Amino acid sequence: MTAVGIDAVEIWTGKLKLDLAETFAPEMGDDPAKYTKGLGLEGSSFPDAYEDIVTMGANAAHRLMERKDLDPDDVGRIDVATESAFDNSKPVSTYIAGCLEQVYEGDFHHANKGERKFACIAGTQSIDDAYNWIKAGRNRGRGAIVVASDTALYARGDAGEATQGAGAVAMWITENPSLVELSTEQGYGSADETDFLKPNQQFPSVDGKRSVQVYLSRMREALEDFESVAGETHPDDYEYIPFHTPFPGMVRKAAVLGYRHMIRGTDAEEALTDRIGPQPRRDDFDSREAFDDAIRDYMDDLKETEEYREWYGETIEPTLSISSQVGNWYTGSVHIARMSALRAAAEAGDDLTGDKLLVGSYGSGAQAEIHEETIVDGWEEEALATNIDEQIERRYDISFDEYEQVHDRHNHDKRTELEPFTQPDGEFVFDGWGPMNERK
Numbered sequence: 001m002t003a004v005g006i007d008a009v010e011i012w013t014g015k016l017k018l019d020l021a022e023t024f025a026p027e028m029g030d031d032p033a034k035y036t037k038g039l040g041l042e043g044s045s046f047p048d049a050y051e052d053i054v055t056m057g058a059n060a061a062h063r064l065m066e067r068k069d070l071d072p073d074d075v076g077r078i079d080v081a082t083e084s085a086f087d088n089s090k091p092v093s094t095y096i097a098g099c100l101e102q103v104y105e106g107d108f109h110h111a112n113k114g115e116r117k118f119a120c121i122a123g124t125q126s127i128d129d130a131y132n133w134i135k136a137g138r139n140r141g142r143g144a145i146v147v148a149s150d151t152a153l154y155a156r157g158d159a160g161e162a163t164q165g166a167g168a169v170a171m172w173i174t175e176n177p178s179l180v181e182l183s184t185e186q187g188y189g190s191a192d193e194t195d196f197l198k199p200n201q202q203f204p205s206v207d208g209k210r211s212v213q214v215y216l217s218r219m220r221e222a223l224e225d226f227e228s229v230a231g232e233t234h235p236d237d238y239e240y241i242p243f244h245t246p247f248p249g250m251v252r253k254a255a256v257l258g259y260r261h262m263i264r265g266t267d268a269e270e271a272l273t274d275r276i277g278p279q280p281r282r283d284d285f286d287s288r289e290a291f292d293d294a295i296r297d298y299m300d301d302l303k304e305t306e307e308y309r310e311w312y313g314e315t316i317e318p319t320l321s322i323s324s325q326v327g328n329w330y331t332g333s334v335h336i337a338r339m340s341a342l343r344a345a346a347e348a349g350d351d352l353t354g355d356k357l358l359v360g361s362y363g364s365g366a367q368a369e370i371h372e373e374t375i376v377d378g379w380e381e382e383a384l385a386t387n388i389d390e391q392i393e394r395r396y397d398i399s400f401d402e403y404e405q406v407h408d409r410h411n412h413d414k415r416t417e418l419e420p421f422t423q424p425d426g427e428f429v430f431d432g433w434g435p436m437n438e439r440k
């Protein structure tokens with residue numbers, strides 16, 4: 001069977017940075033440690049005045065096409081995953097294709113274009129669509145460009161404000177990939193939820209605390225569903241476990257539950273019970289509250305064990321480095337988690353060919369999906385090819401006053417004039433409606 005997977009990835013961060021400890025926390029009257037330690041975030045990326053989901057996506061896709069030496073004729077499909085779309089009819093992929101056609105001789109008339117929406121999980125769903133299209137043999141030798149592009153903005157004063165972010169990830173999905181091969185097996189946890197939604201509104205209505213619980217429940221269901229088709233999982237089966245990362249603190253919660261689930265029935269569970277006692281059982285408590293408290297204490301004790309700390313440090317921590325600097329990128333978030341870990345491993349000179357990833361994607365509303373990936377020959381070169389560290393370093397550090405202006409100007413709201421803080425450098429820029437998204 002032909003291997004299908006992610007051949008290459010390019011990442012584009014919004015060019016502005018909001019420093020959460022230095023700039024945001026003092027204005028909120030909060031201890032900076034709430035953000036840096038509690039949420040696990042140092043900064044958030046924001047789009048400059050000339051950036052939006054189209055320009056960030058087009059710039060990432062352009063860089064991908066240049067690096068992989070692709071022509072429009074090589075591309076049979078362009079799918080964009082976003083929850084920041086501004087057009088209820090035309091998919092964002094048509095805007096991105098329009099940008100790319102400015103710089104290539106050919107065009108994308110032959111390519112199928114679409115837009116996927118299911119909150120943050122849509123990036124992974126678009127990869128699944130491309131995978132199925134290739135596996136079905138409908139691709140005629142072509143590959144698919146999947147772009148996950150979002151401006152994750154919350155209303156001022158919302159608890160989610162600290163977790164904002166903006167950026168795009170462009171992925172090239174092909175036969176015989178050079179980064180990771182996707183598994184056929186997938187597990188889902190899906191339910192109609194209302195903890196995070198945007199019914200015809202720019203900013204989400206969020207019940208943040210509940211959204212955390214919904215994330216954990218759907219992720220648990222997806223893992224169980226995955227195991228029902230792929231067999232039981234064990235923490236040591238995976239080199240890394242990239243999760244959807246709205247903020248690293250969320251992943252810390254998911255990781256400990258996942259670990260506890262995966263060690264059941266193994267020597268590791270026995271060793272854990274010897275150390276911290278058995279996991280509390282509901283039957284042993286009079287009330288739900290008392291049981292929840294006991295579980296929380298148990299998980300806190302588990303997190304402190306040497307075995308868990310070592311596993312977390314090796315398997316989870318490396319997936320969080322980019323996201324801790326850029327915040328939540330919604331659809332792109334799990335895909336920067338994968339790249340964070342692979343880049344760190346490639347820099348360290350690790351040999352991971354043939355090793356496995358377990359990827360946990362999530363979208364509010366709500367659905368989780370778990371699948372496995374195999375790291376393939378060529379991964380080191382691909383992992384090191386993006387210049388995301390340099391982009392993160394180069395961002396313009398905005399003051400709080402500048403942040404307020406940028407937030408007001410968000411997305412395609414042109415009523416607020418804003419002078420750019422940085423200069424475009426041979427890239428697509430948003431120039432207002434018609435002619436738009438010019439290359440400068």
Ligand code: CAA
Pocket residue numbers: 031032033034035037038039120159160161162163196206207208209211212215244245246247249250328330362363364
């Ligand atoms: N030092 C160290 N830690 C501190 C601290 C300090 N001084 N002050 C607070 N903390 C810790 C808290 O204990 C807490 O950690 P735990 O959860 O581990 O206990 C953490 O910092 C955050 O503090 P709060 O819970 O008080 O923060 P909050 O209530 O203001 O906001 C939130 C948290 C509700 C999750 C908010 O960030 C939010 O609404 N985010 C948007 C929604 C979201 O991201 N949900 C995640 C699941 S949904 C999803 O994943 C989809 C998506 O992308 C949006």
